[in-house]
Amino acid sequence: MKKILNAPVDYVDETLEGLMAVHPEYYRLYGETNRVVARAKETAKGKVGIVTGGGSGHLPVFTGYVGEGLLDACAVGDVFASPSSEQMADALRVADRGAGVLRLYGNYGGDVMNFDMAGELVEFEDIRCTSVLLADDVASASIDEREKRRGVAGMVYAFKTAGAAAEAGQDLDAVTAVAQKTADACRSIGVALGPCTVPQAGTPTFEIADDEMEIGMGIHGEPGMRRGKLLPADDIANEMMDRLLEDQPLSSGDKVSVLVNSLGATPAEELYILYRTVKARLEAAGATIVMPLVGRYACSMEMAGVSFTICKLDDELESLLKAPCDCAFWRVG
Amino acid sequence: MKKILNAPVDYVDETLEGLMAVHPEYYRLYGETNRVVARAKETAKGKVGIVTGGGSGHLPVFTGYVGEGLLDACAVGDVFASPSSEQMADALRVADRGAGVLRLYGNYGGDVMNFDMAGELVEFEDIRCTSVLLADDVASASIDEREKRRGVAGMVYAFKTAGAAAEAGQDLDAVTAVAQKTADACRSIGVALGPCTVPQAGTPTFEIADDEMEIGMGIHGEPGMRRGKLLPADDIANEMMDRLLEDQPLSSGDKVSVLVNSLGATPAEELYILYRTVKARLEAAGATIVMPLVGRYACSMEMAGVSFTICKLDDELESLLKAPCDCAFWRVG
């Protein structure tokens, strides 16, 4: 296992310890098991809370996006494993400032069950919760079964727009509607070139030959749509854009933001090489690109590969996307 | 070669093309060969220029740090290869606003010869140039031969402080003195777990067994001080801190900033795990940590490993470090 760590069982707790030590101005730990990350500063009474949660190993997702104009709290699971419902309940508790809490997270079985359970727990404490699930990975199910799709990097857009809406003082239903609109507007697809290793498992999540890639692979190494020879960058980008545009056709006058995201090991240089084709394809479809994002926004530790996310914008989403936000990993405005 | 690219020979030009497409608000290309990156907006007349240059494959270094409060221009070489003296001369030309230009770059043979030659070329055009070389890698030569040390991530600190001094209107000699003071105050060391591949070479820069690491390896795969079994994170951090503190002892009351930098593939999680020990060691030495930096600041494409840089601060450097800056990869203030 080519990783820098101490005991595998301590990987997540030590990561959080370091994160708190570097960024006390952004984050603090909360809850019995120290597996909830909340904003360093308590938010004003009456602000709608936004909580996410999920497995570790995806920094900046999920924890990193706790911050102004973004999330209020995050329940932190082990690497690639759901946090417990108790931890999620703690996250909901710390995020509630009397105006209710939106649960905004990726569509994974364990997370859904636990967030549902956590919601039932805090209902007894009169905390009103809504839910929006990200299901943006077009490779994980057909459009007819959209509710079965996994949530991937698209959640970054939902964190941003819902976070801006909450910061602007919108109520729970309005914030939830913004999040849902964003989730509906996002489509993502990934391509994997190399695996990562879950510390406690100790072996790579999948095997892949030196000259192969897998289009559509999930962020935990879930099988994709097609494995084949590693193609030139432009061909990879075109194939990924084909899938995305097939799923959500664009036409003249559409506005989109696009996220070209490294899964971890793939360097910035290669993201920029890919972006050329992404831009060309979007413009060829007649779309205008707003605030393109290129970098590491949602990773799988040292996995090699990239994902593209297209988020179709209306005026409301565009202005929420451009609104200020501030966390250790992302700043707008 | 597990990389996302088109023709290897186009790797750098296509990277720049994408970078310009994503960030026209920060960067523009300049020069006959399109291998100079300058600030999007021309700076005011009379501002001292700061120019860097070096091989590609290190994003955000070098190009990324062109921006307000940082650099004015950068000459961009092929991957891990010096730009030509003509390209450097173009960078000096675009950066000169009548107040002279500081050449601020890493100590590599080719770069030094070319920057010297470039300086001679623009001297004919009455552009006054000074030079400060980063030579912060303690693994590359003993302290008695400091002038032989390579420049690594420490240059990020020098870009920041010199950039702030220039933005504040200091003259060429003053900006040069700030850069030199910062260069003198920086010590770095790296550890490599896995290689990267230079596109035009097509083979990994070095070979290393699955259970090995190399302490002191250079950012281009230059041999290090010690190759051995991969140690637990805390032991790696302690060994690296031993070397750094041996080279530049710290005592009670010292102020430092520290950069825990991924060489590319190593994920943020593991940087935070390492930071725990870095912090403990600095505090045990009596030092106060100012503005710790943890992330990807100076990479070698998809190389796995990390580097630590300690920059010892006085009040002047501290306030320059904290001054605002803004580029696509780093924002302060």
Add this chain to the structure above:
Amino acid sequence: MSIDQKVLLAAVVRLKEAADRDFEKLNAADGALGDGDLGITLRRGMELVSETTDDMPEDLGKALLQCAQAFTKSSGSSYGTLMATGLMAMAKSLKGETAVDASQVSTLVAMARDAMQARGKAEIGGKTVLDSLDAVASATAGKQDAIEVADAASSAVDDALNNFRQTQATIGRARMFGEKTIGMDDPGMLAMQTIIKALANRT
């Protein structure tokens, strides 16, 4: 024979042993179709349950709630959450009771199955742990005698595995493997085999 605190404590011991024994097997089965943590989930859950046996309440409702909480705390994996959900449903219905007759097993298992179905929103017949519980509930229905119930439950979990082996997974991480899952056992059903056999004290 009726089930009371003493019977429960003895079952916990057997369950913990079984979880230890099948640790690798369940991890491997889950590794082939999911994330390979199912053995961990079961073992860790039973460890936490075992740590609470010293203060296991006589009230079977409270006792099962305590077991449920151990599973909630131990991890957030699907199986742990489903186990907790099922145990909680049984706990609610047994609140205040200190003994329960073997004839009630079928009803209790059906309750767990229904609560877990409500939680996980999977269909019966989807090749999940629900199908094992469904088979156990059916096979033990109408049976009064403890030994008969144990025998019926024990063969029902085996039969469920055999009956679903050639079908395709539709739920959870395994779903993504599509046709490859035909011929493979569902990890959650295997884990339920471990549990039911240990409870029934059959091998």
Add this chain to the structure above:
Amino acid sequence: MSIDQKVLLAAVVRLKEAADRDFEKLNAADGALGDGDLGITLRRGMELVSETTDDMPEDLGKALLQCAQAFTKSSGSSYGTLMATGLMAMAKSLKGETAVDASQVSTLVAMARDAMQARGKAEIGGKTVLDSLDAVASATAGKQDAIEVADAASSAVDDALNNFRQTQATIGRARMFGEKTIGMDDPGMLAMQTIIKALANRT
């Protein structure tokens, strides 16, 4: 026989062939001690020089300046910059001349050596290309006859390699390899062997 534009153009053809022929060898030698680009640098430089042969000036100073610029443009690698520096030094001294006698070769090579030393700040004796040039300058000193000069230069580059093989590298990327460099040829000296032998038309 004196060296003029025609002789220079013929030499460029031989140099380009030699750079193609030794491409892999020089990359490999540099790969063992550096970044493996030396073959690329030489070949690319000679390609660019060849592209300018149609307008090669008769003035040898201008002609060599044109060659120097090809090397500056082609890349920023150390060797390319050193070549450009050496060529520029010779160009300066030959400005206005259309022919140069073989007896001047030693002086010209020494000029290149000195300029390159000033540029790269390496010592003579440090196992670099400077030592090859130094050997050539010495061996050709005092010789008048073109054939004698060519013979002397050709064996001097071989001798230099032999004489330095067992010493340790002190400069550039190779320095980091320390004692491992003992027994290995310096890549830049190998490249100068390629160049001098092609110029001298010796193999």
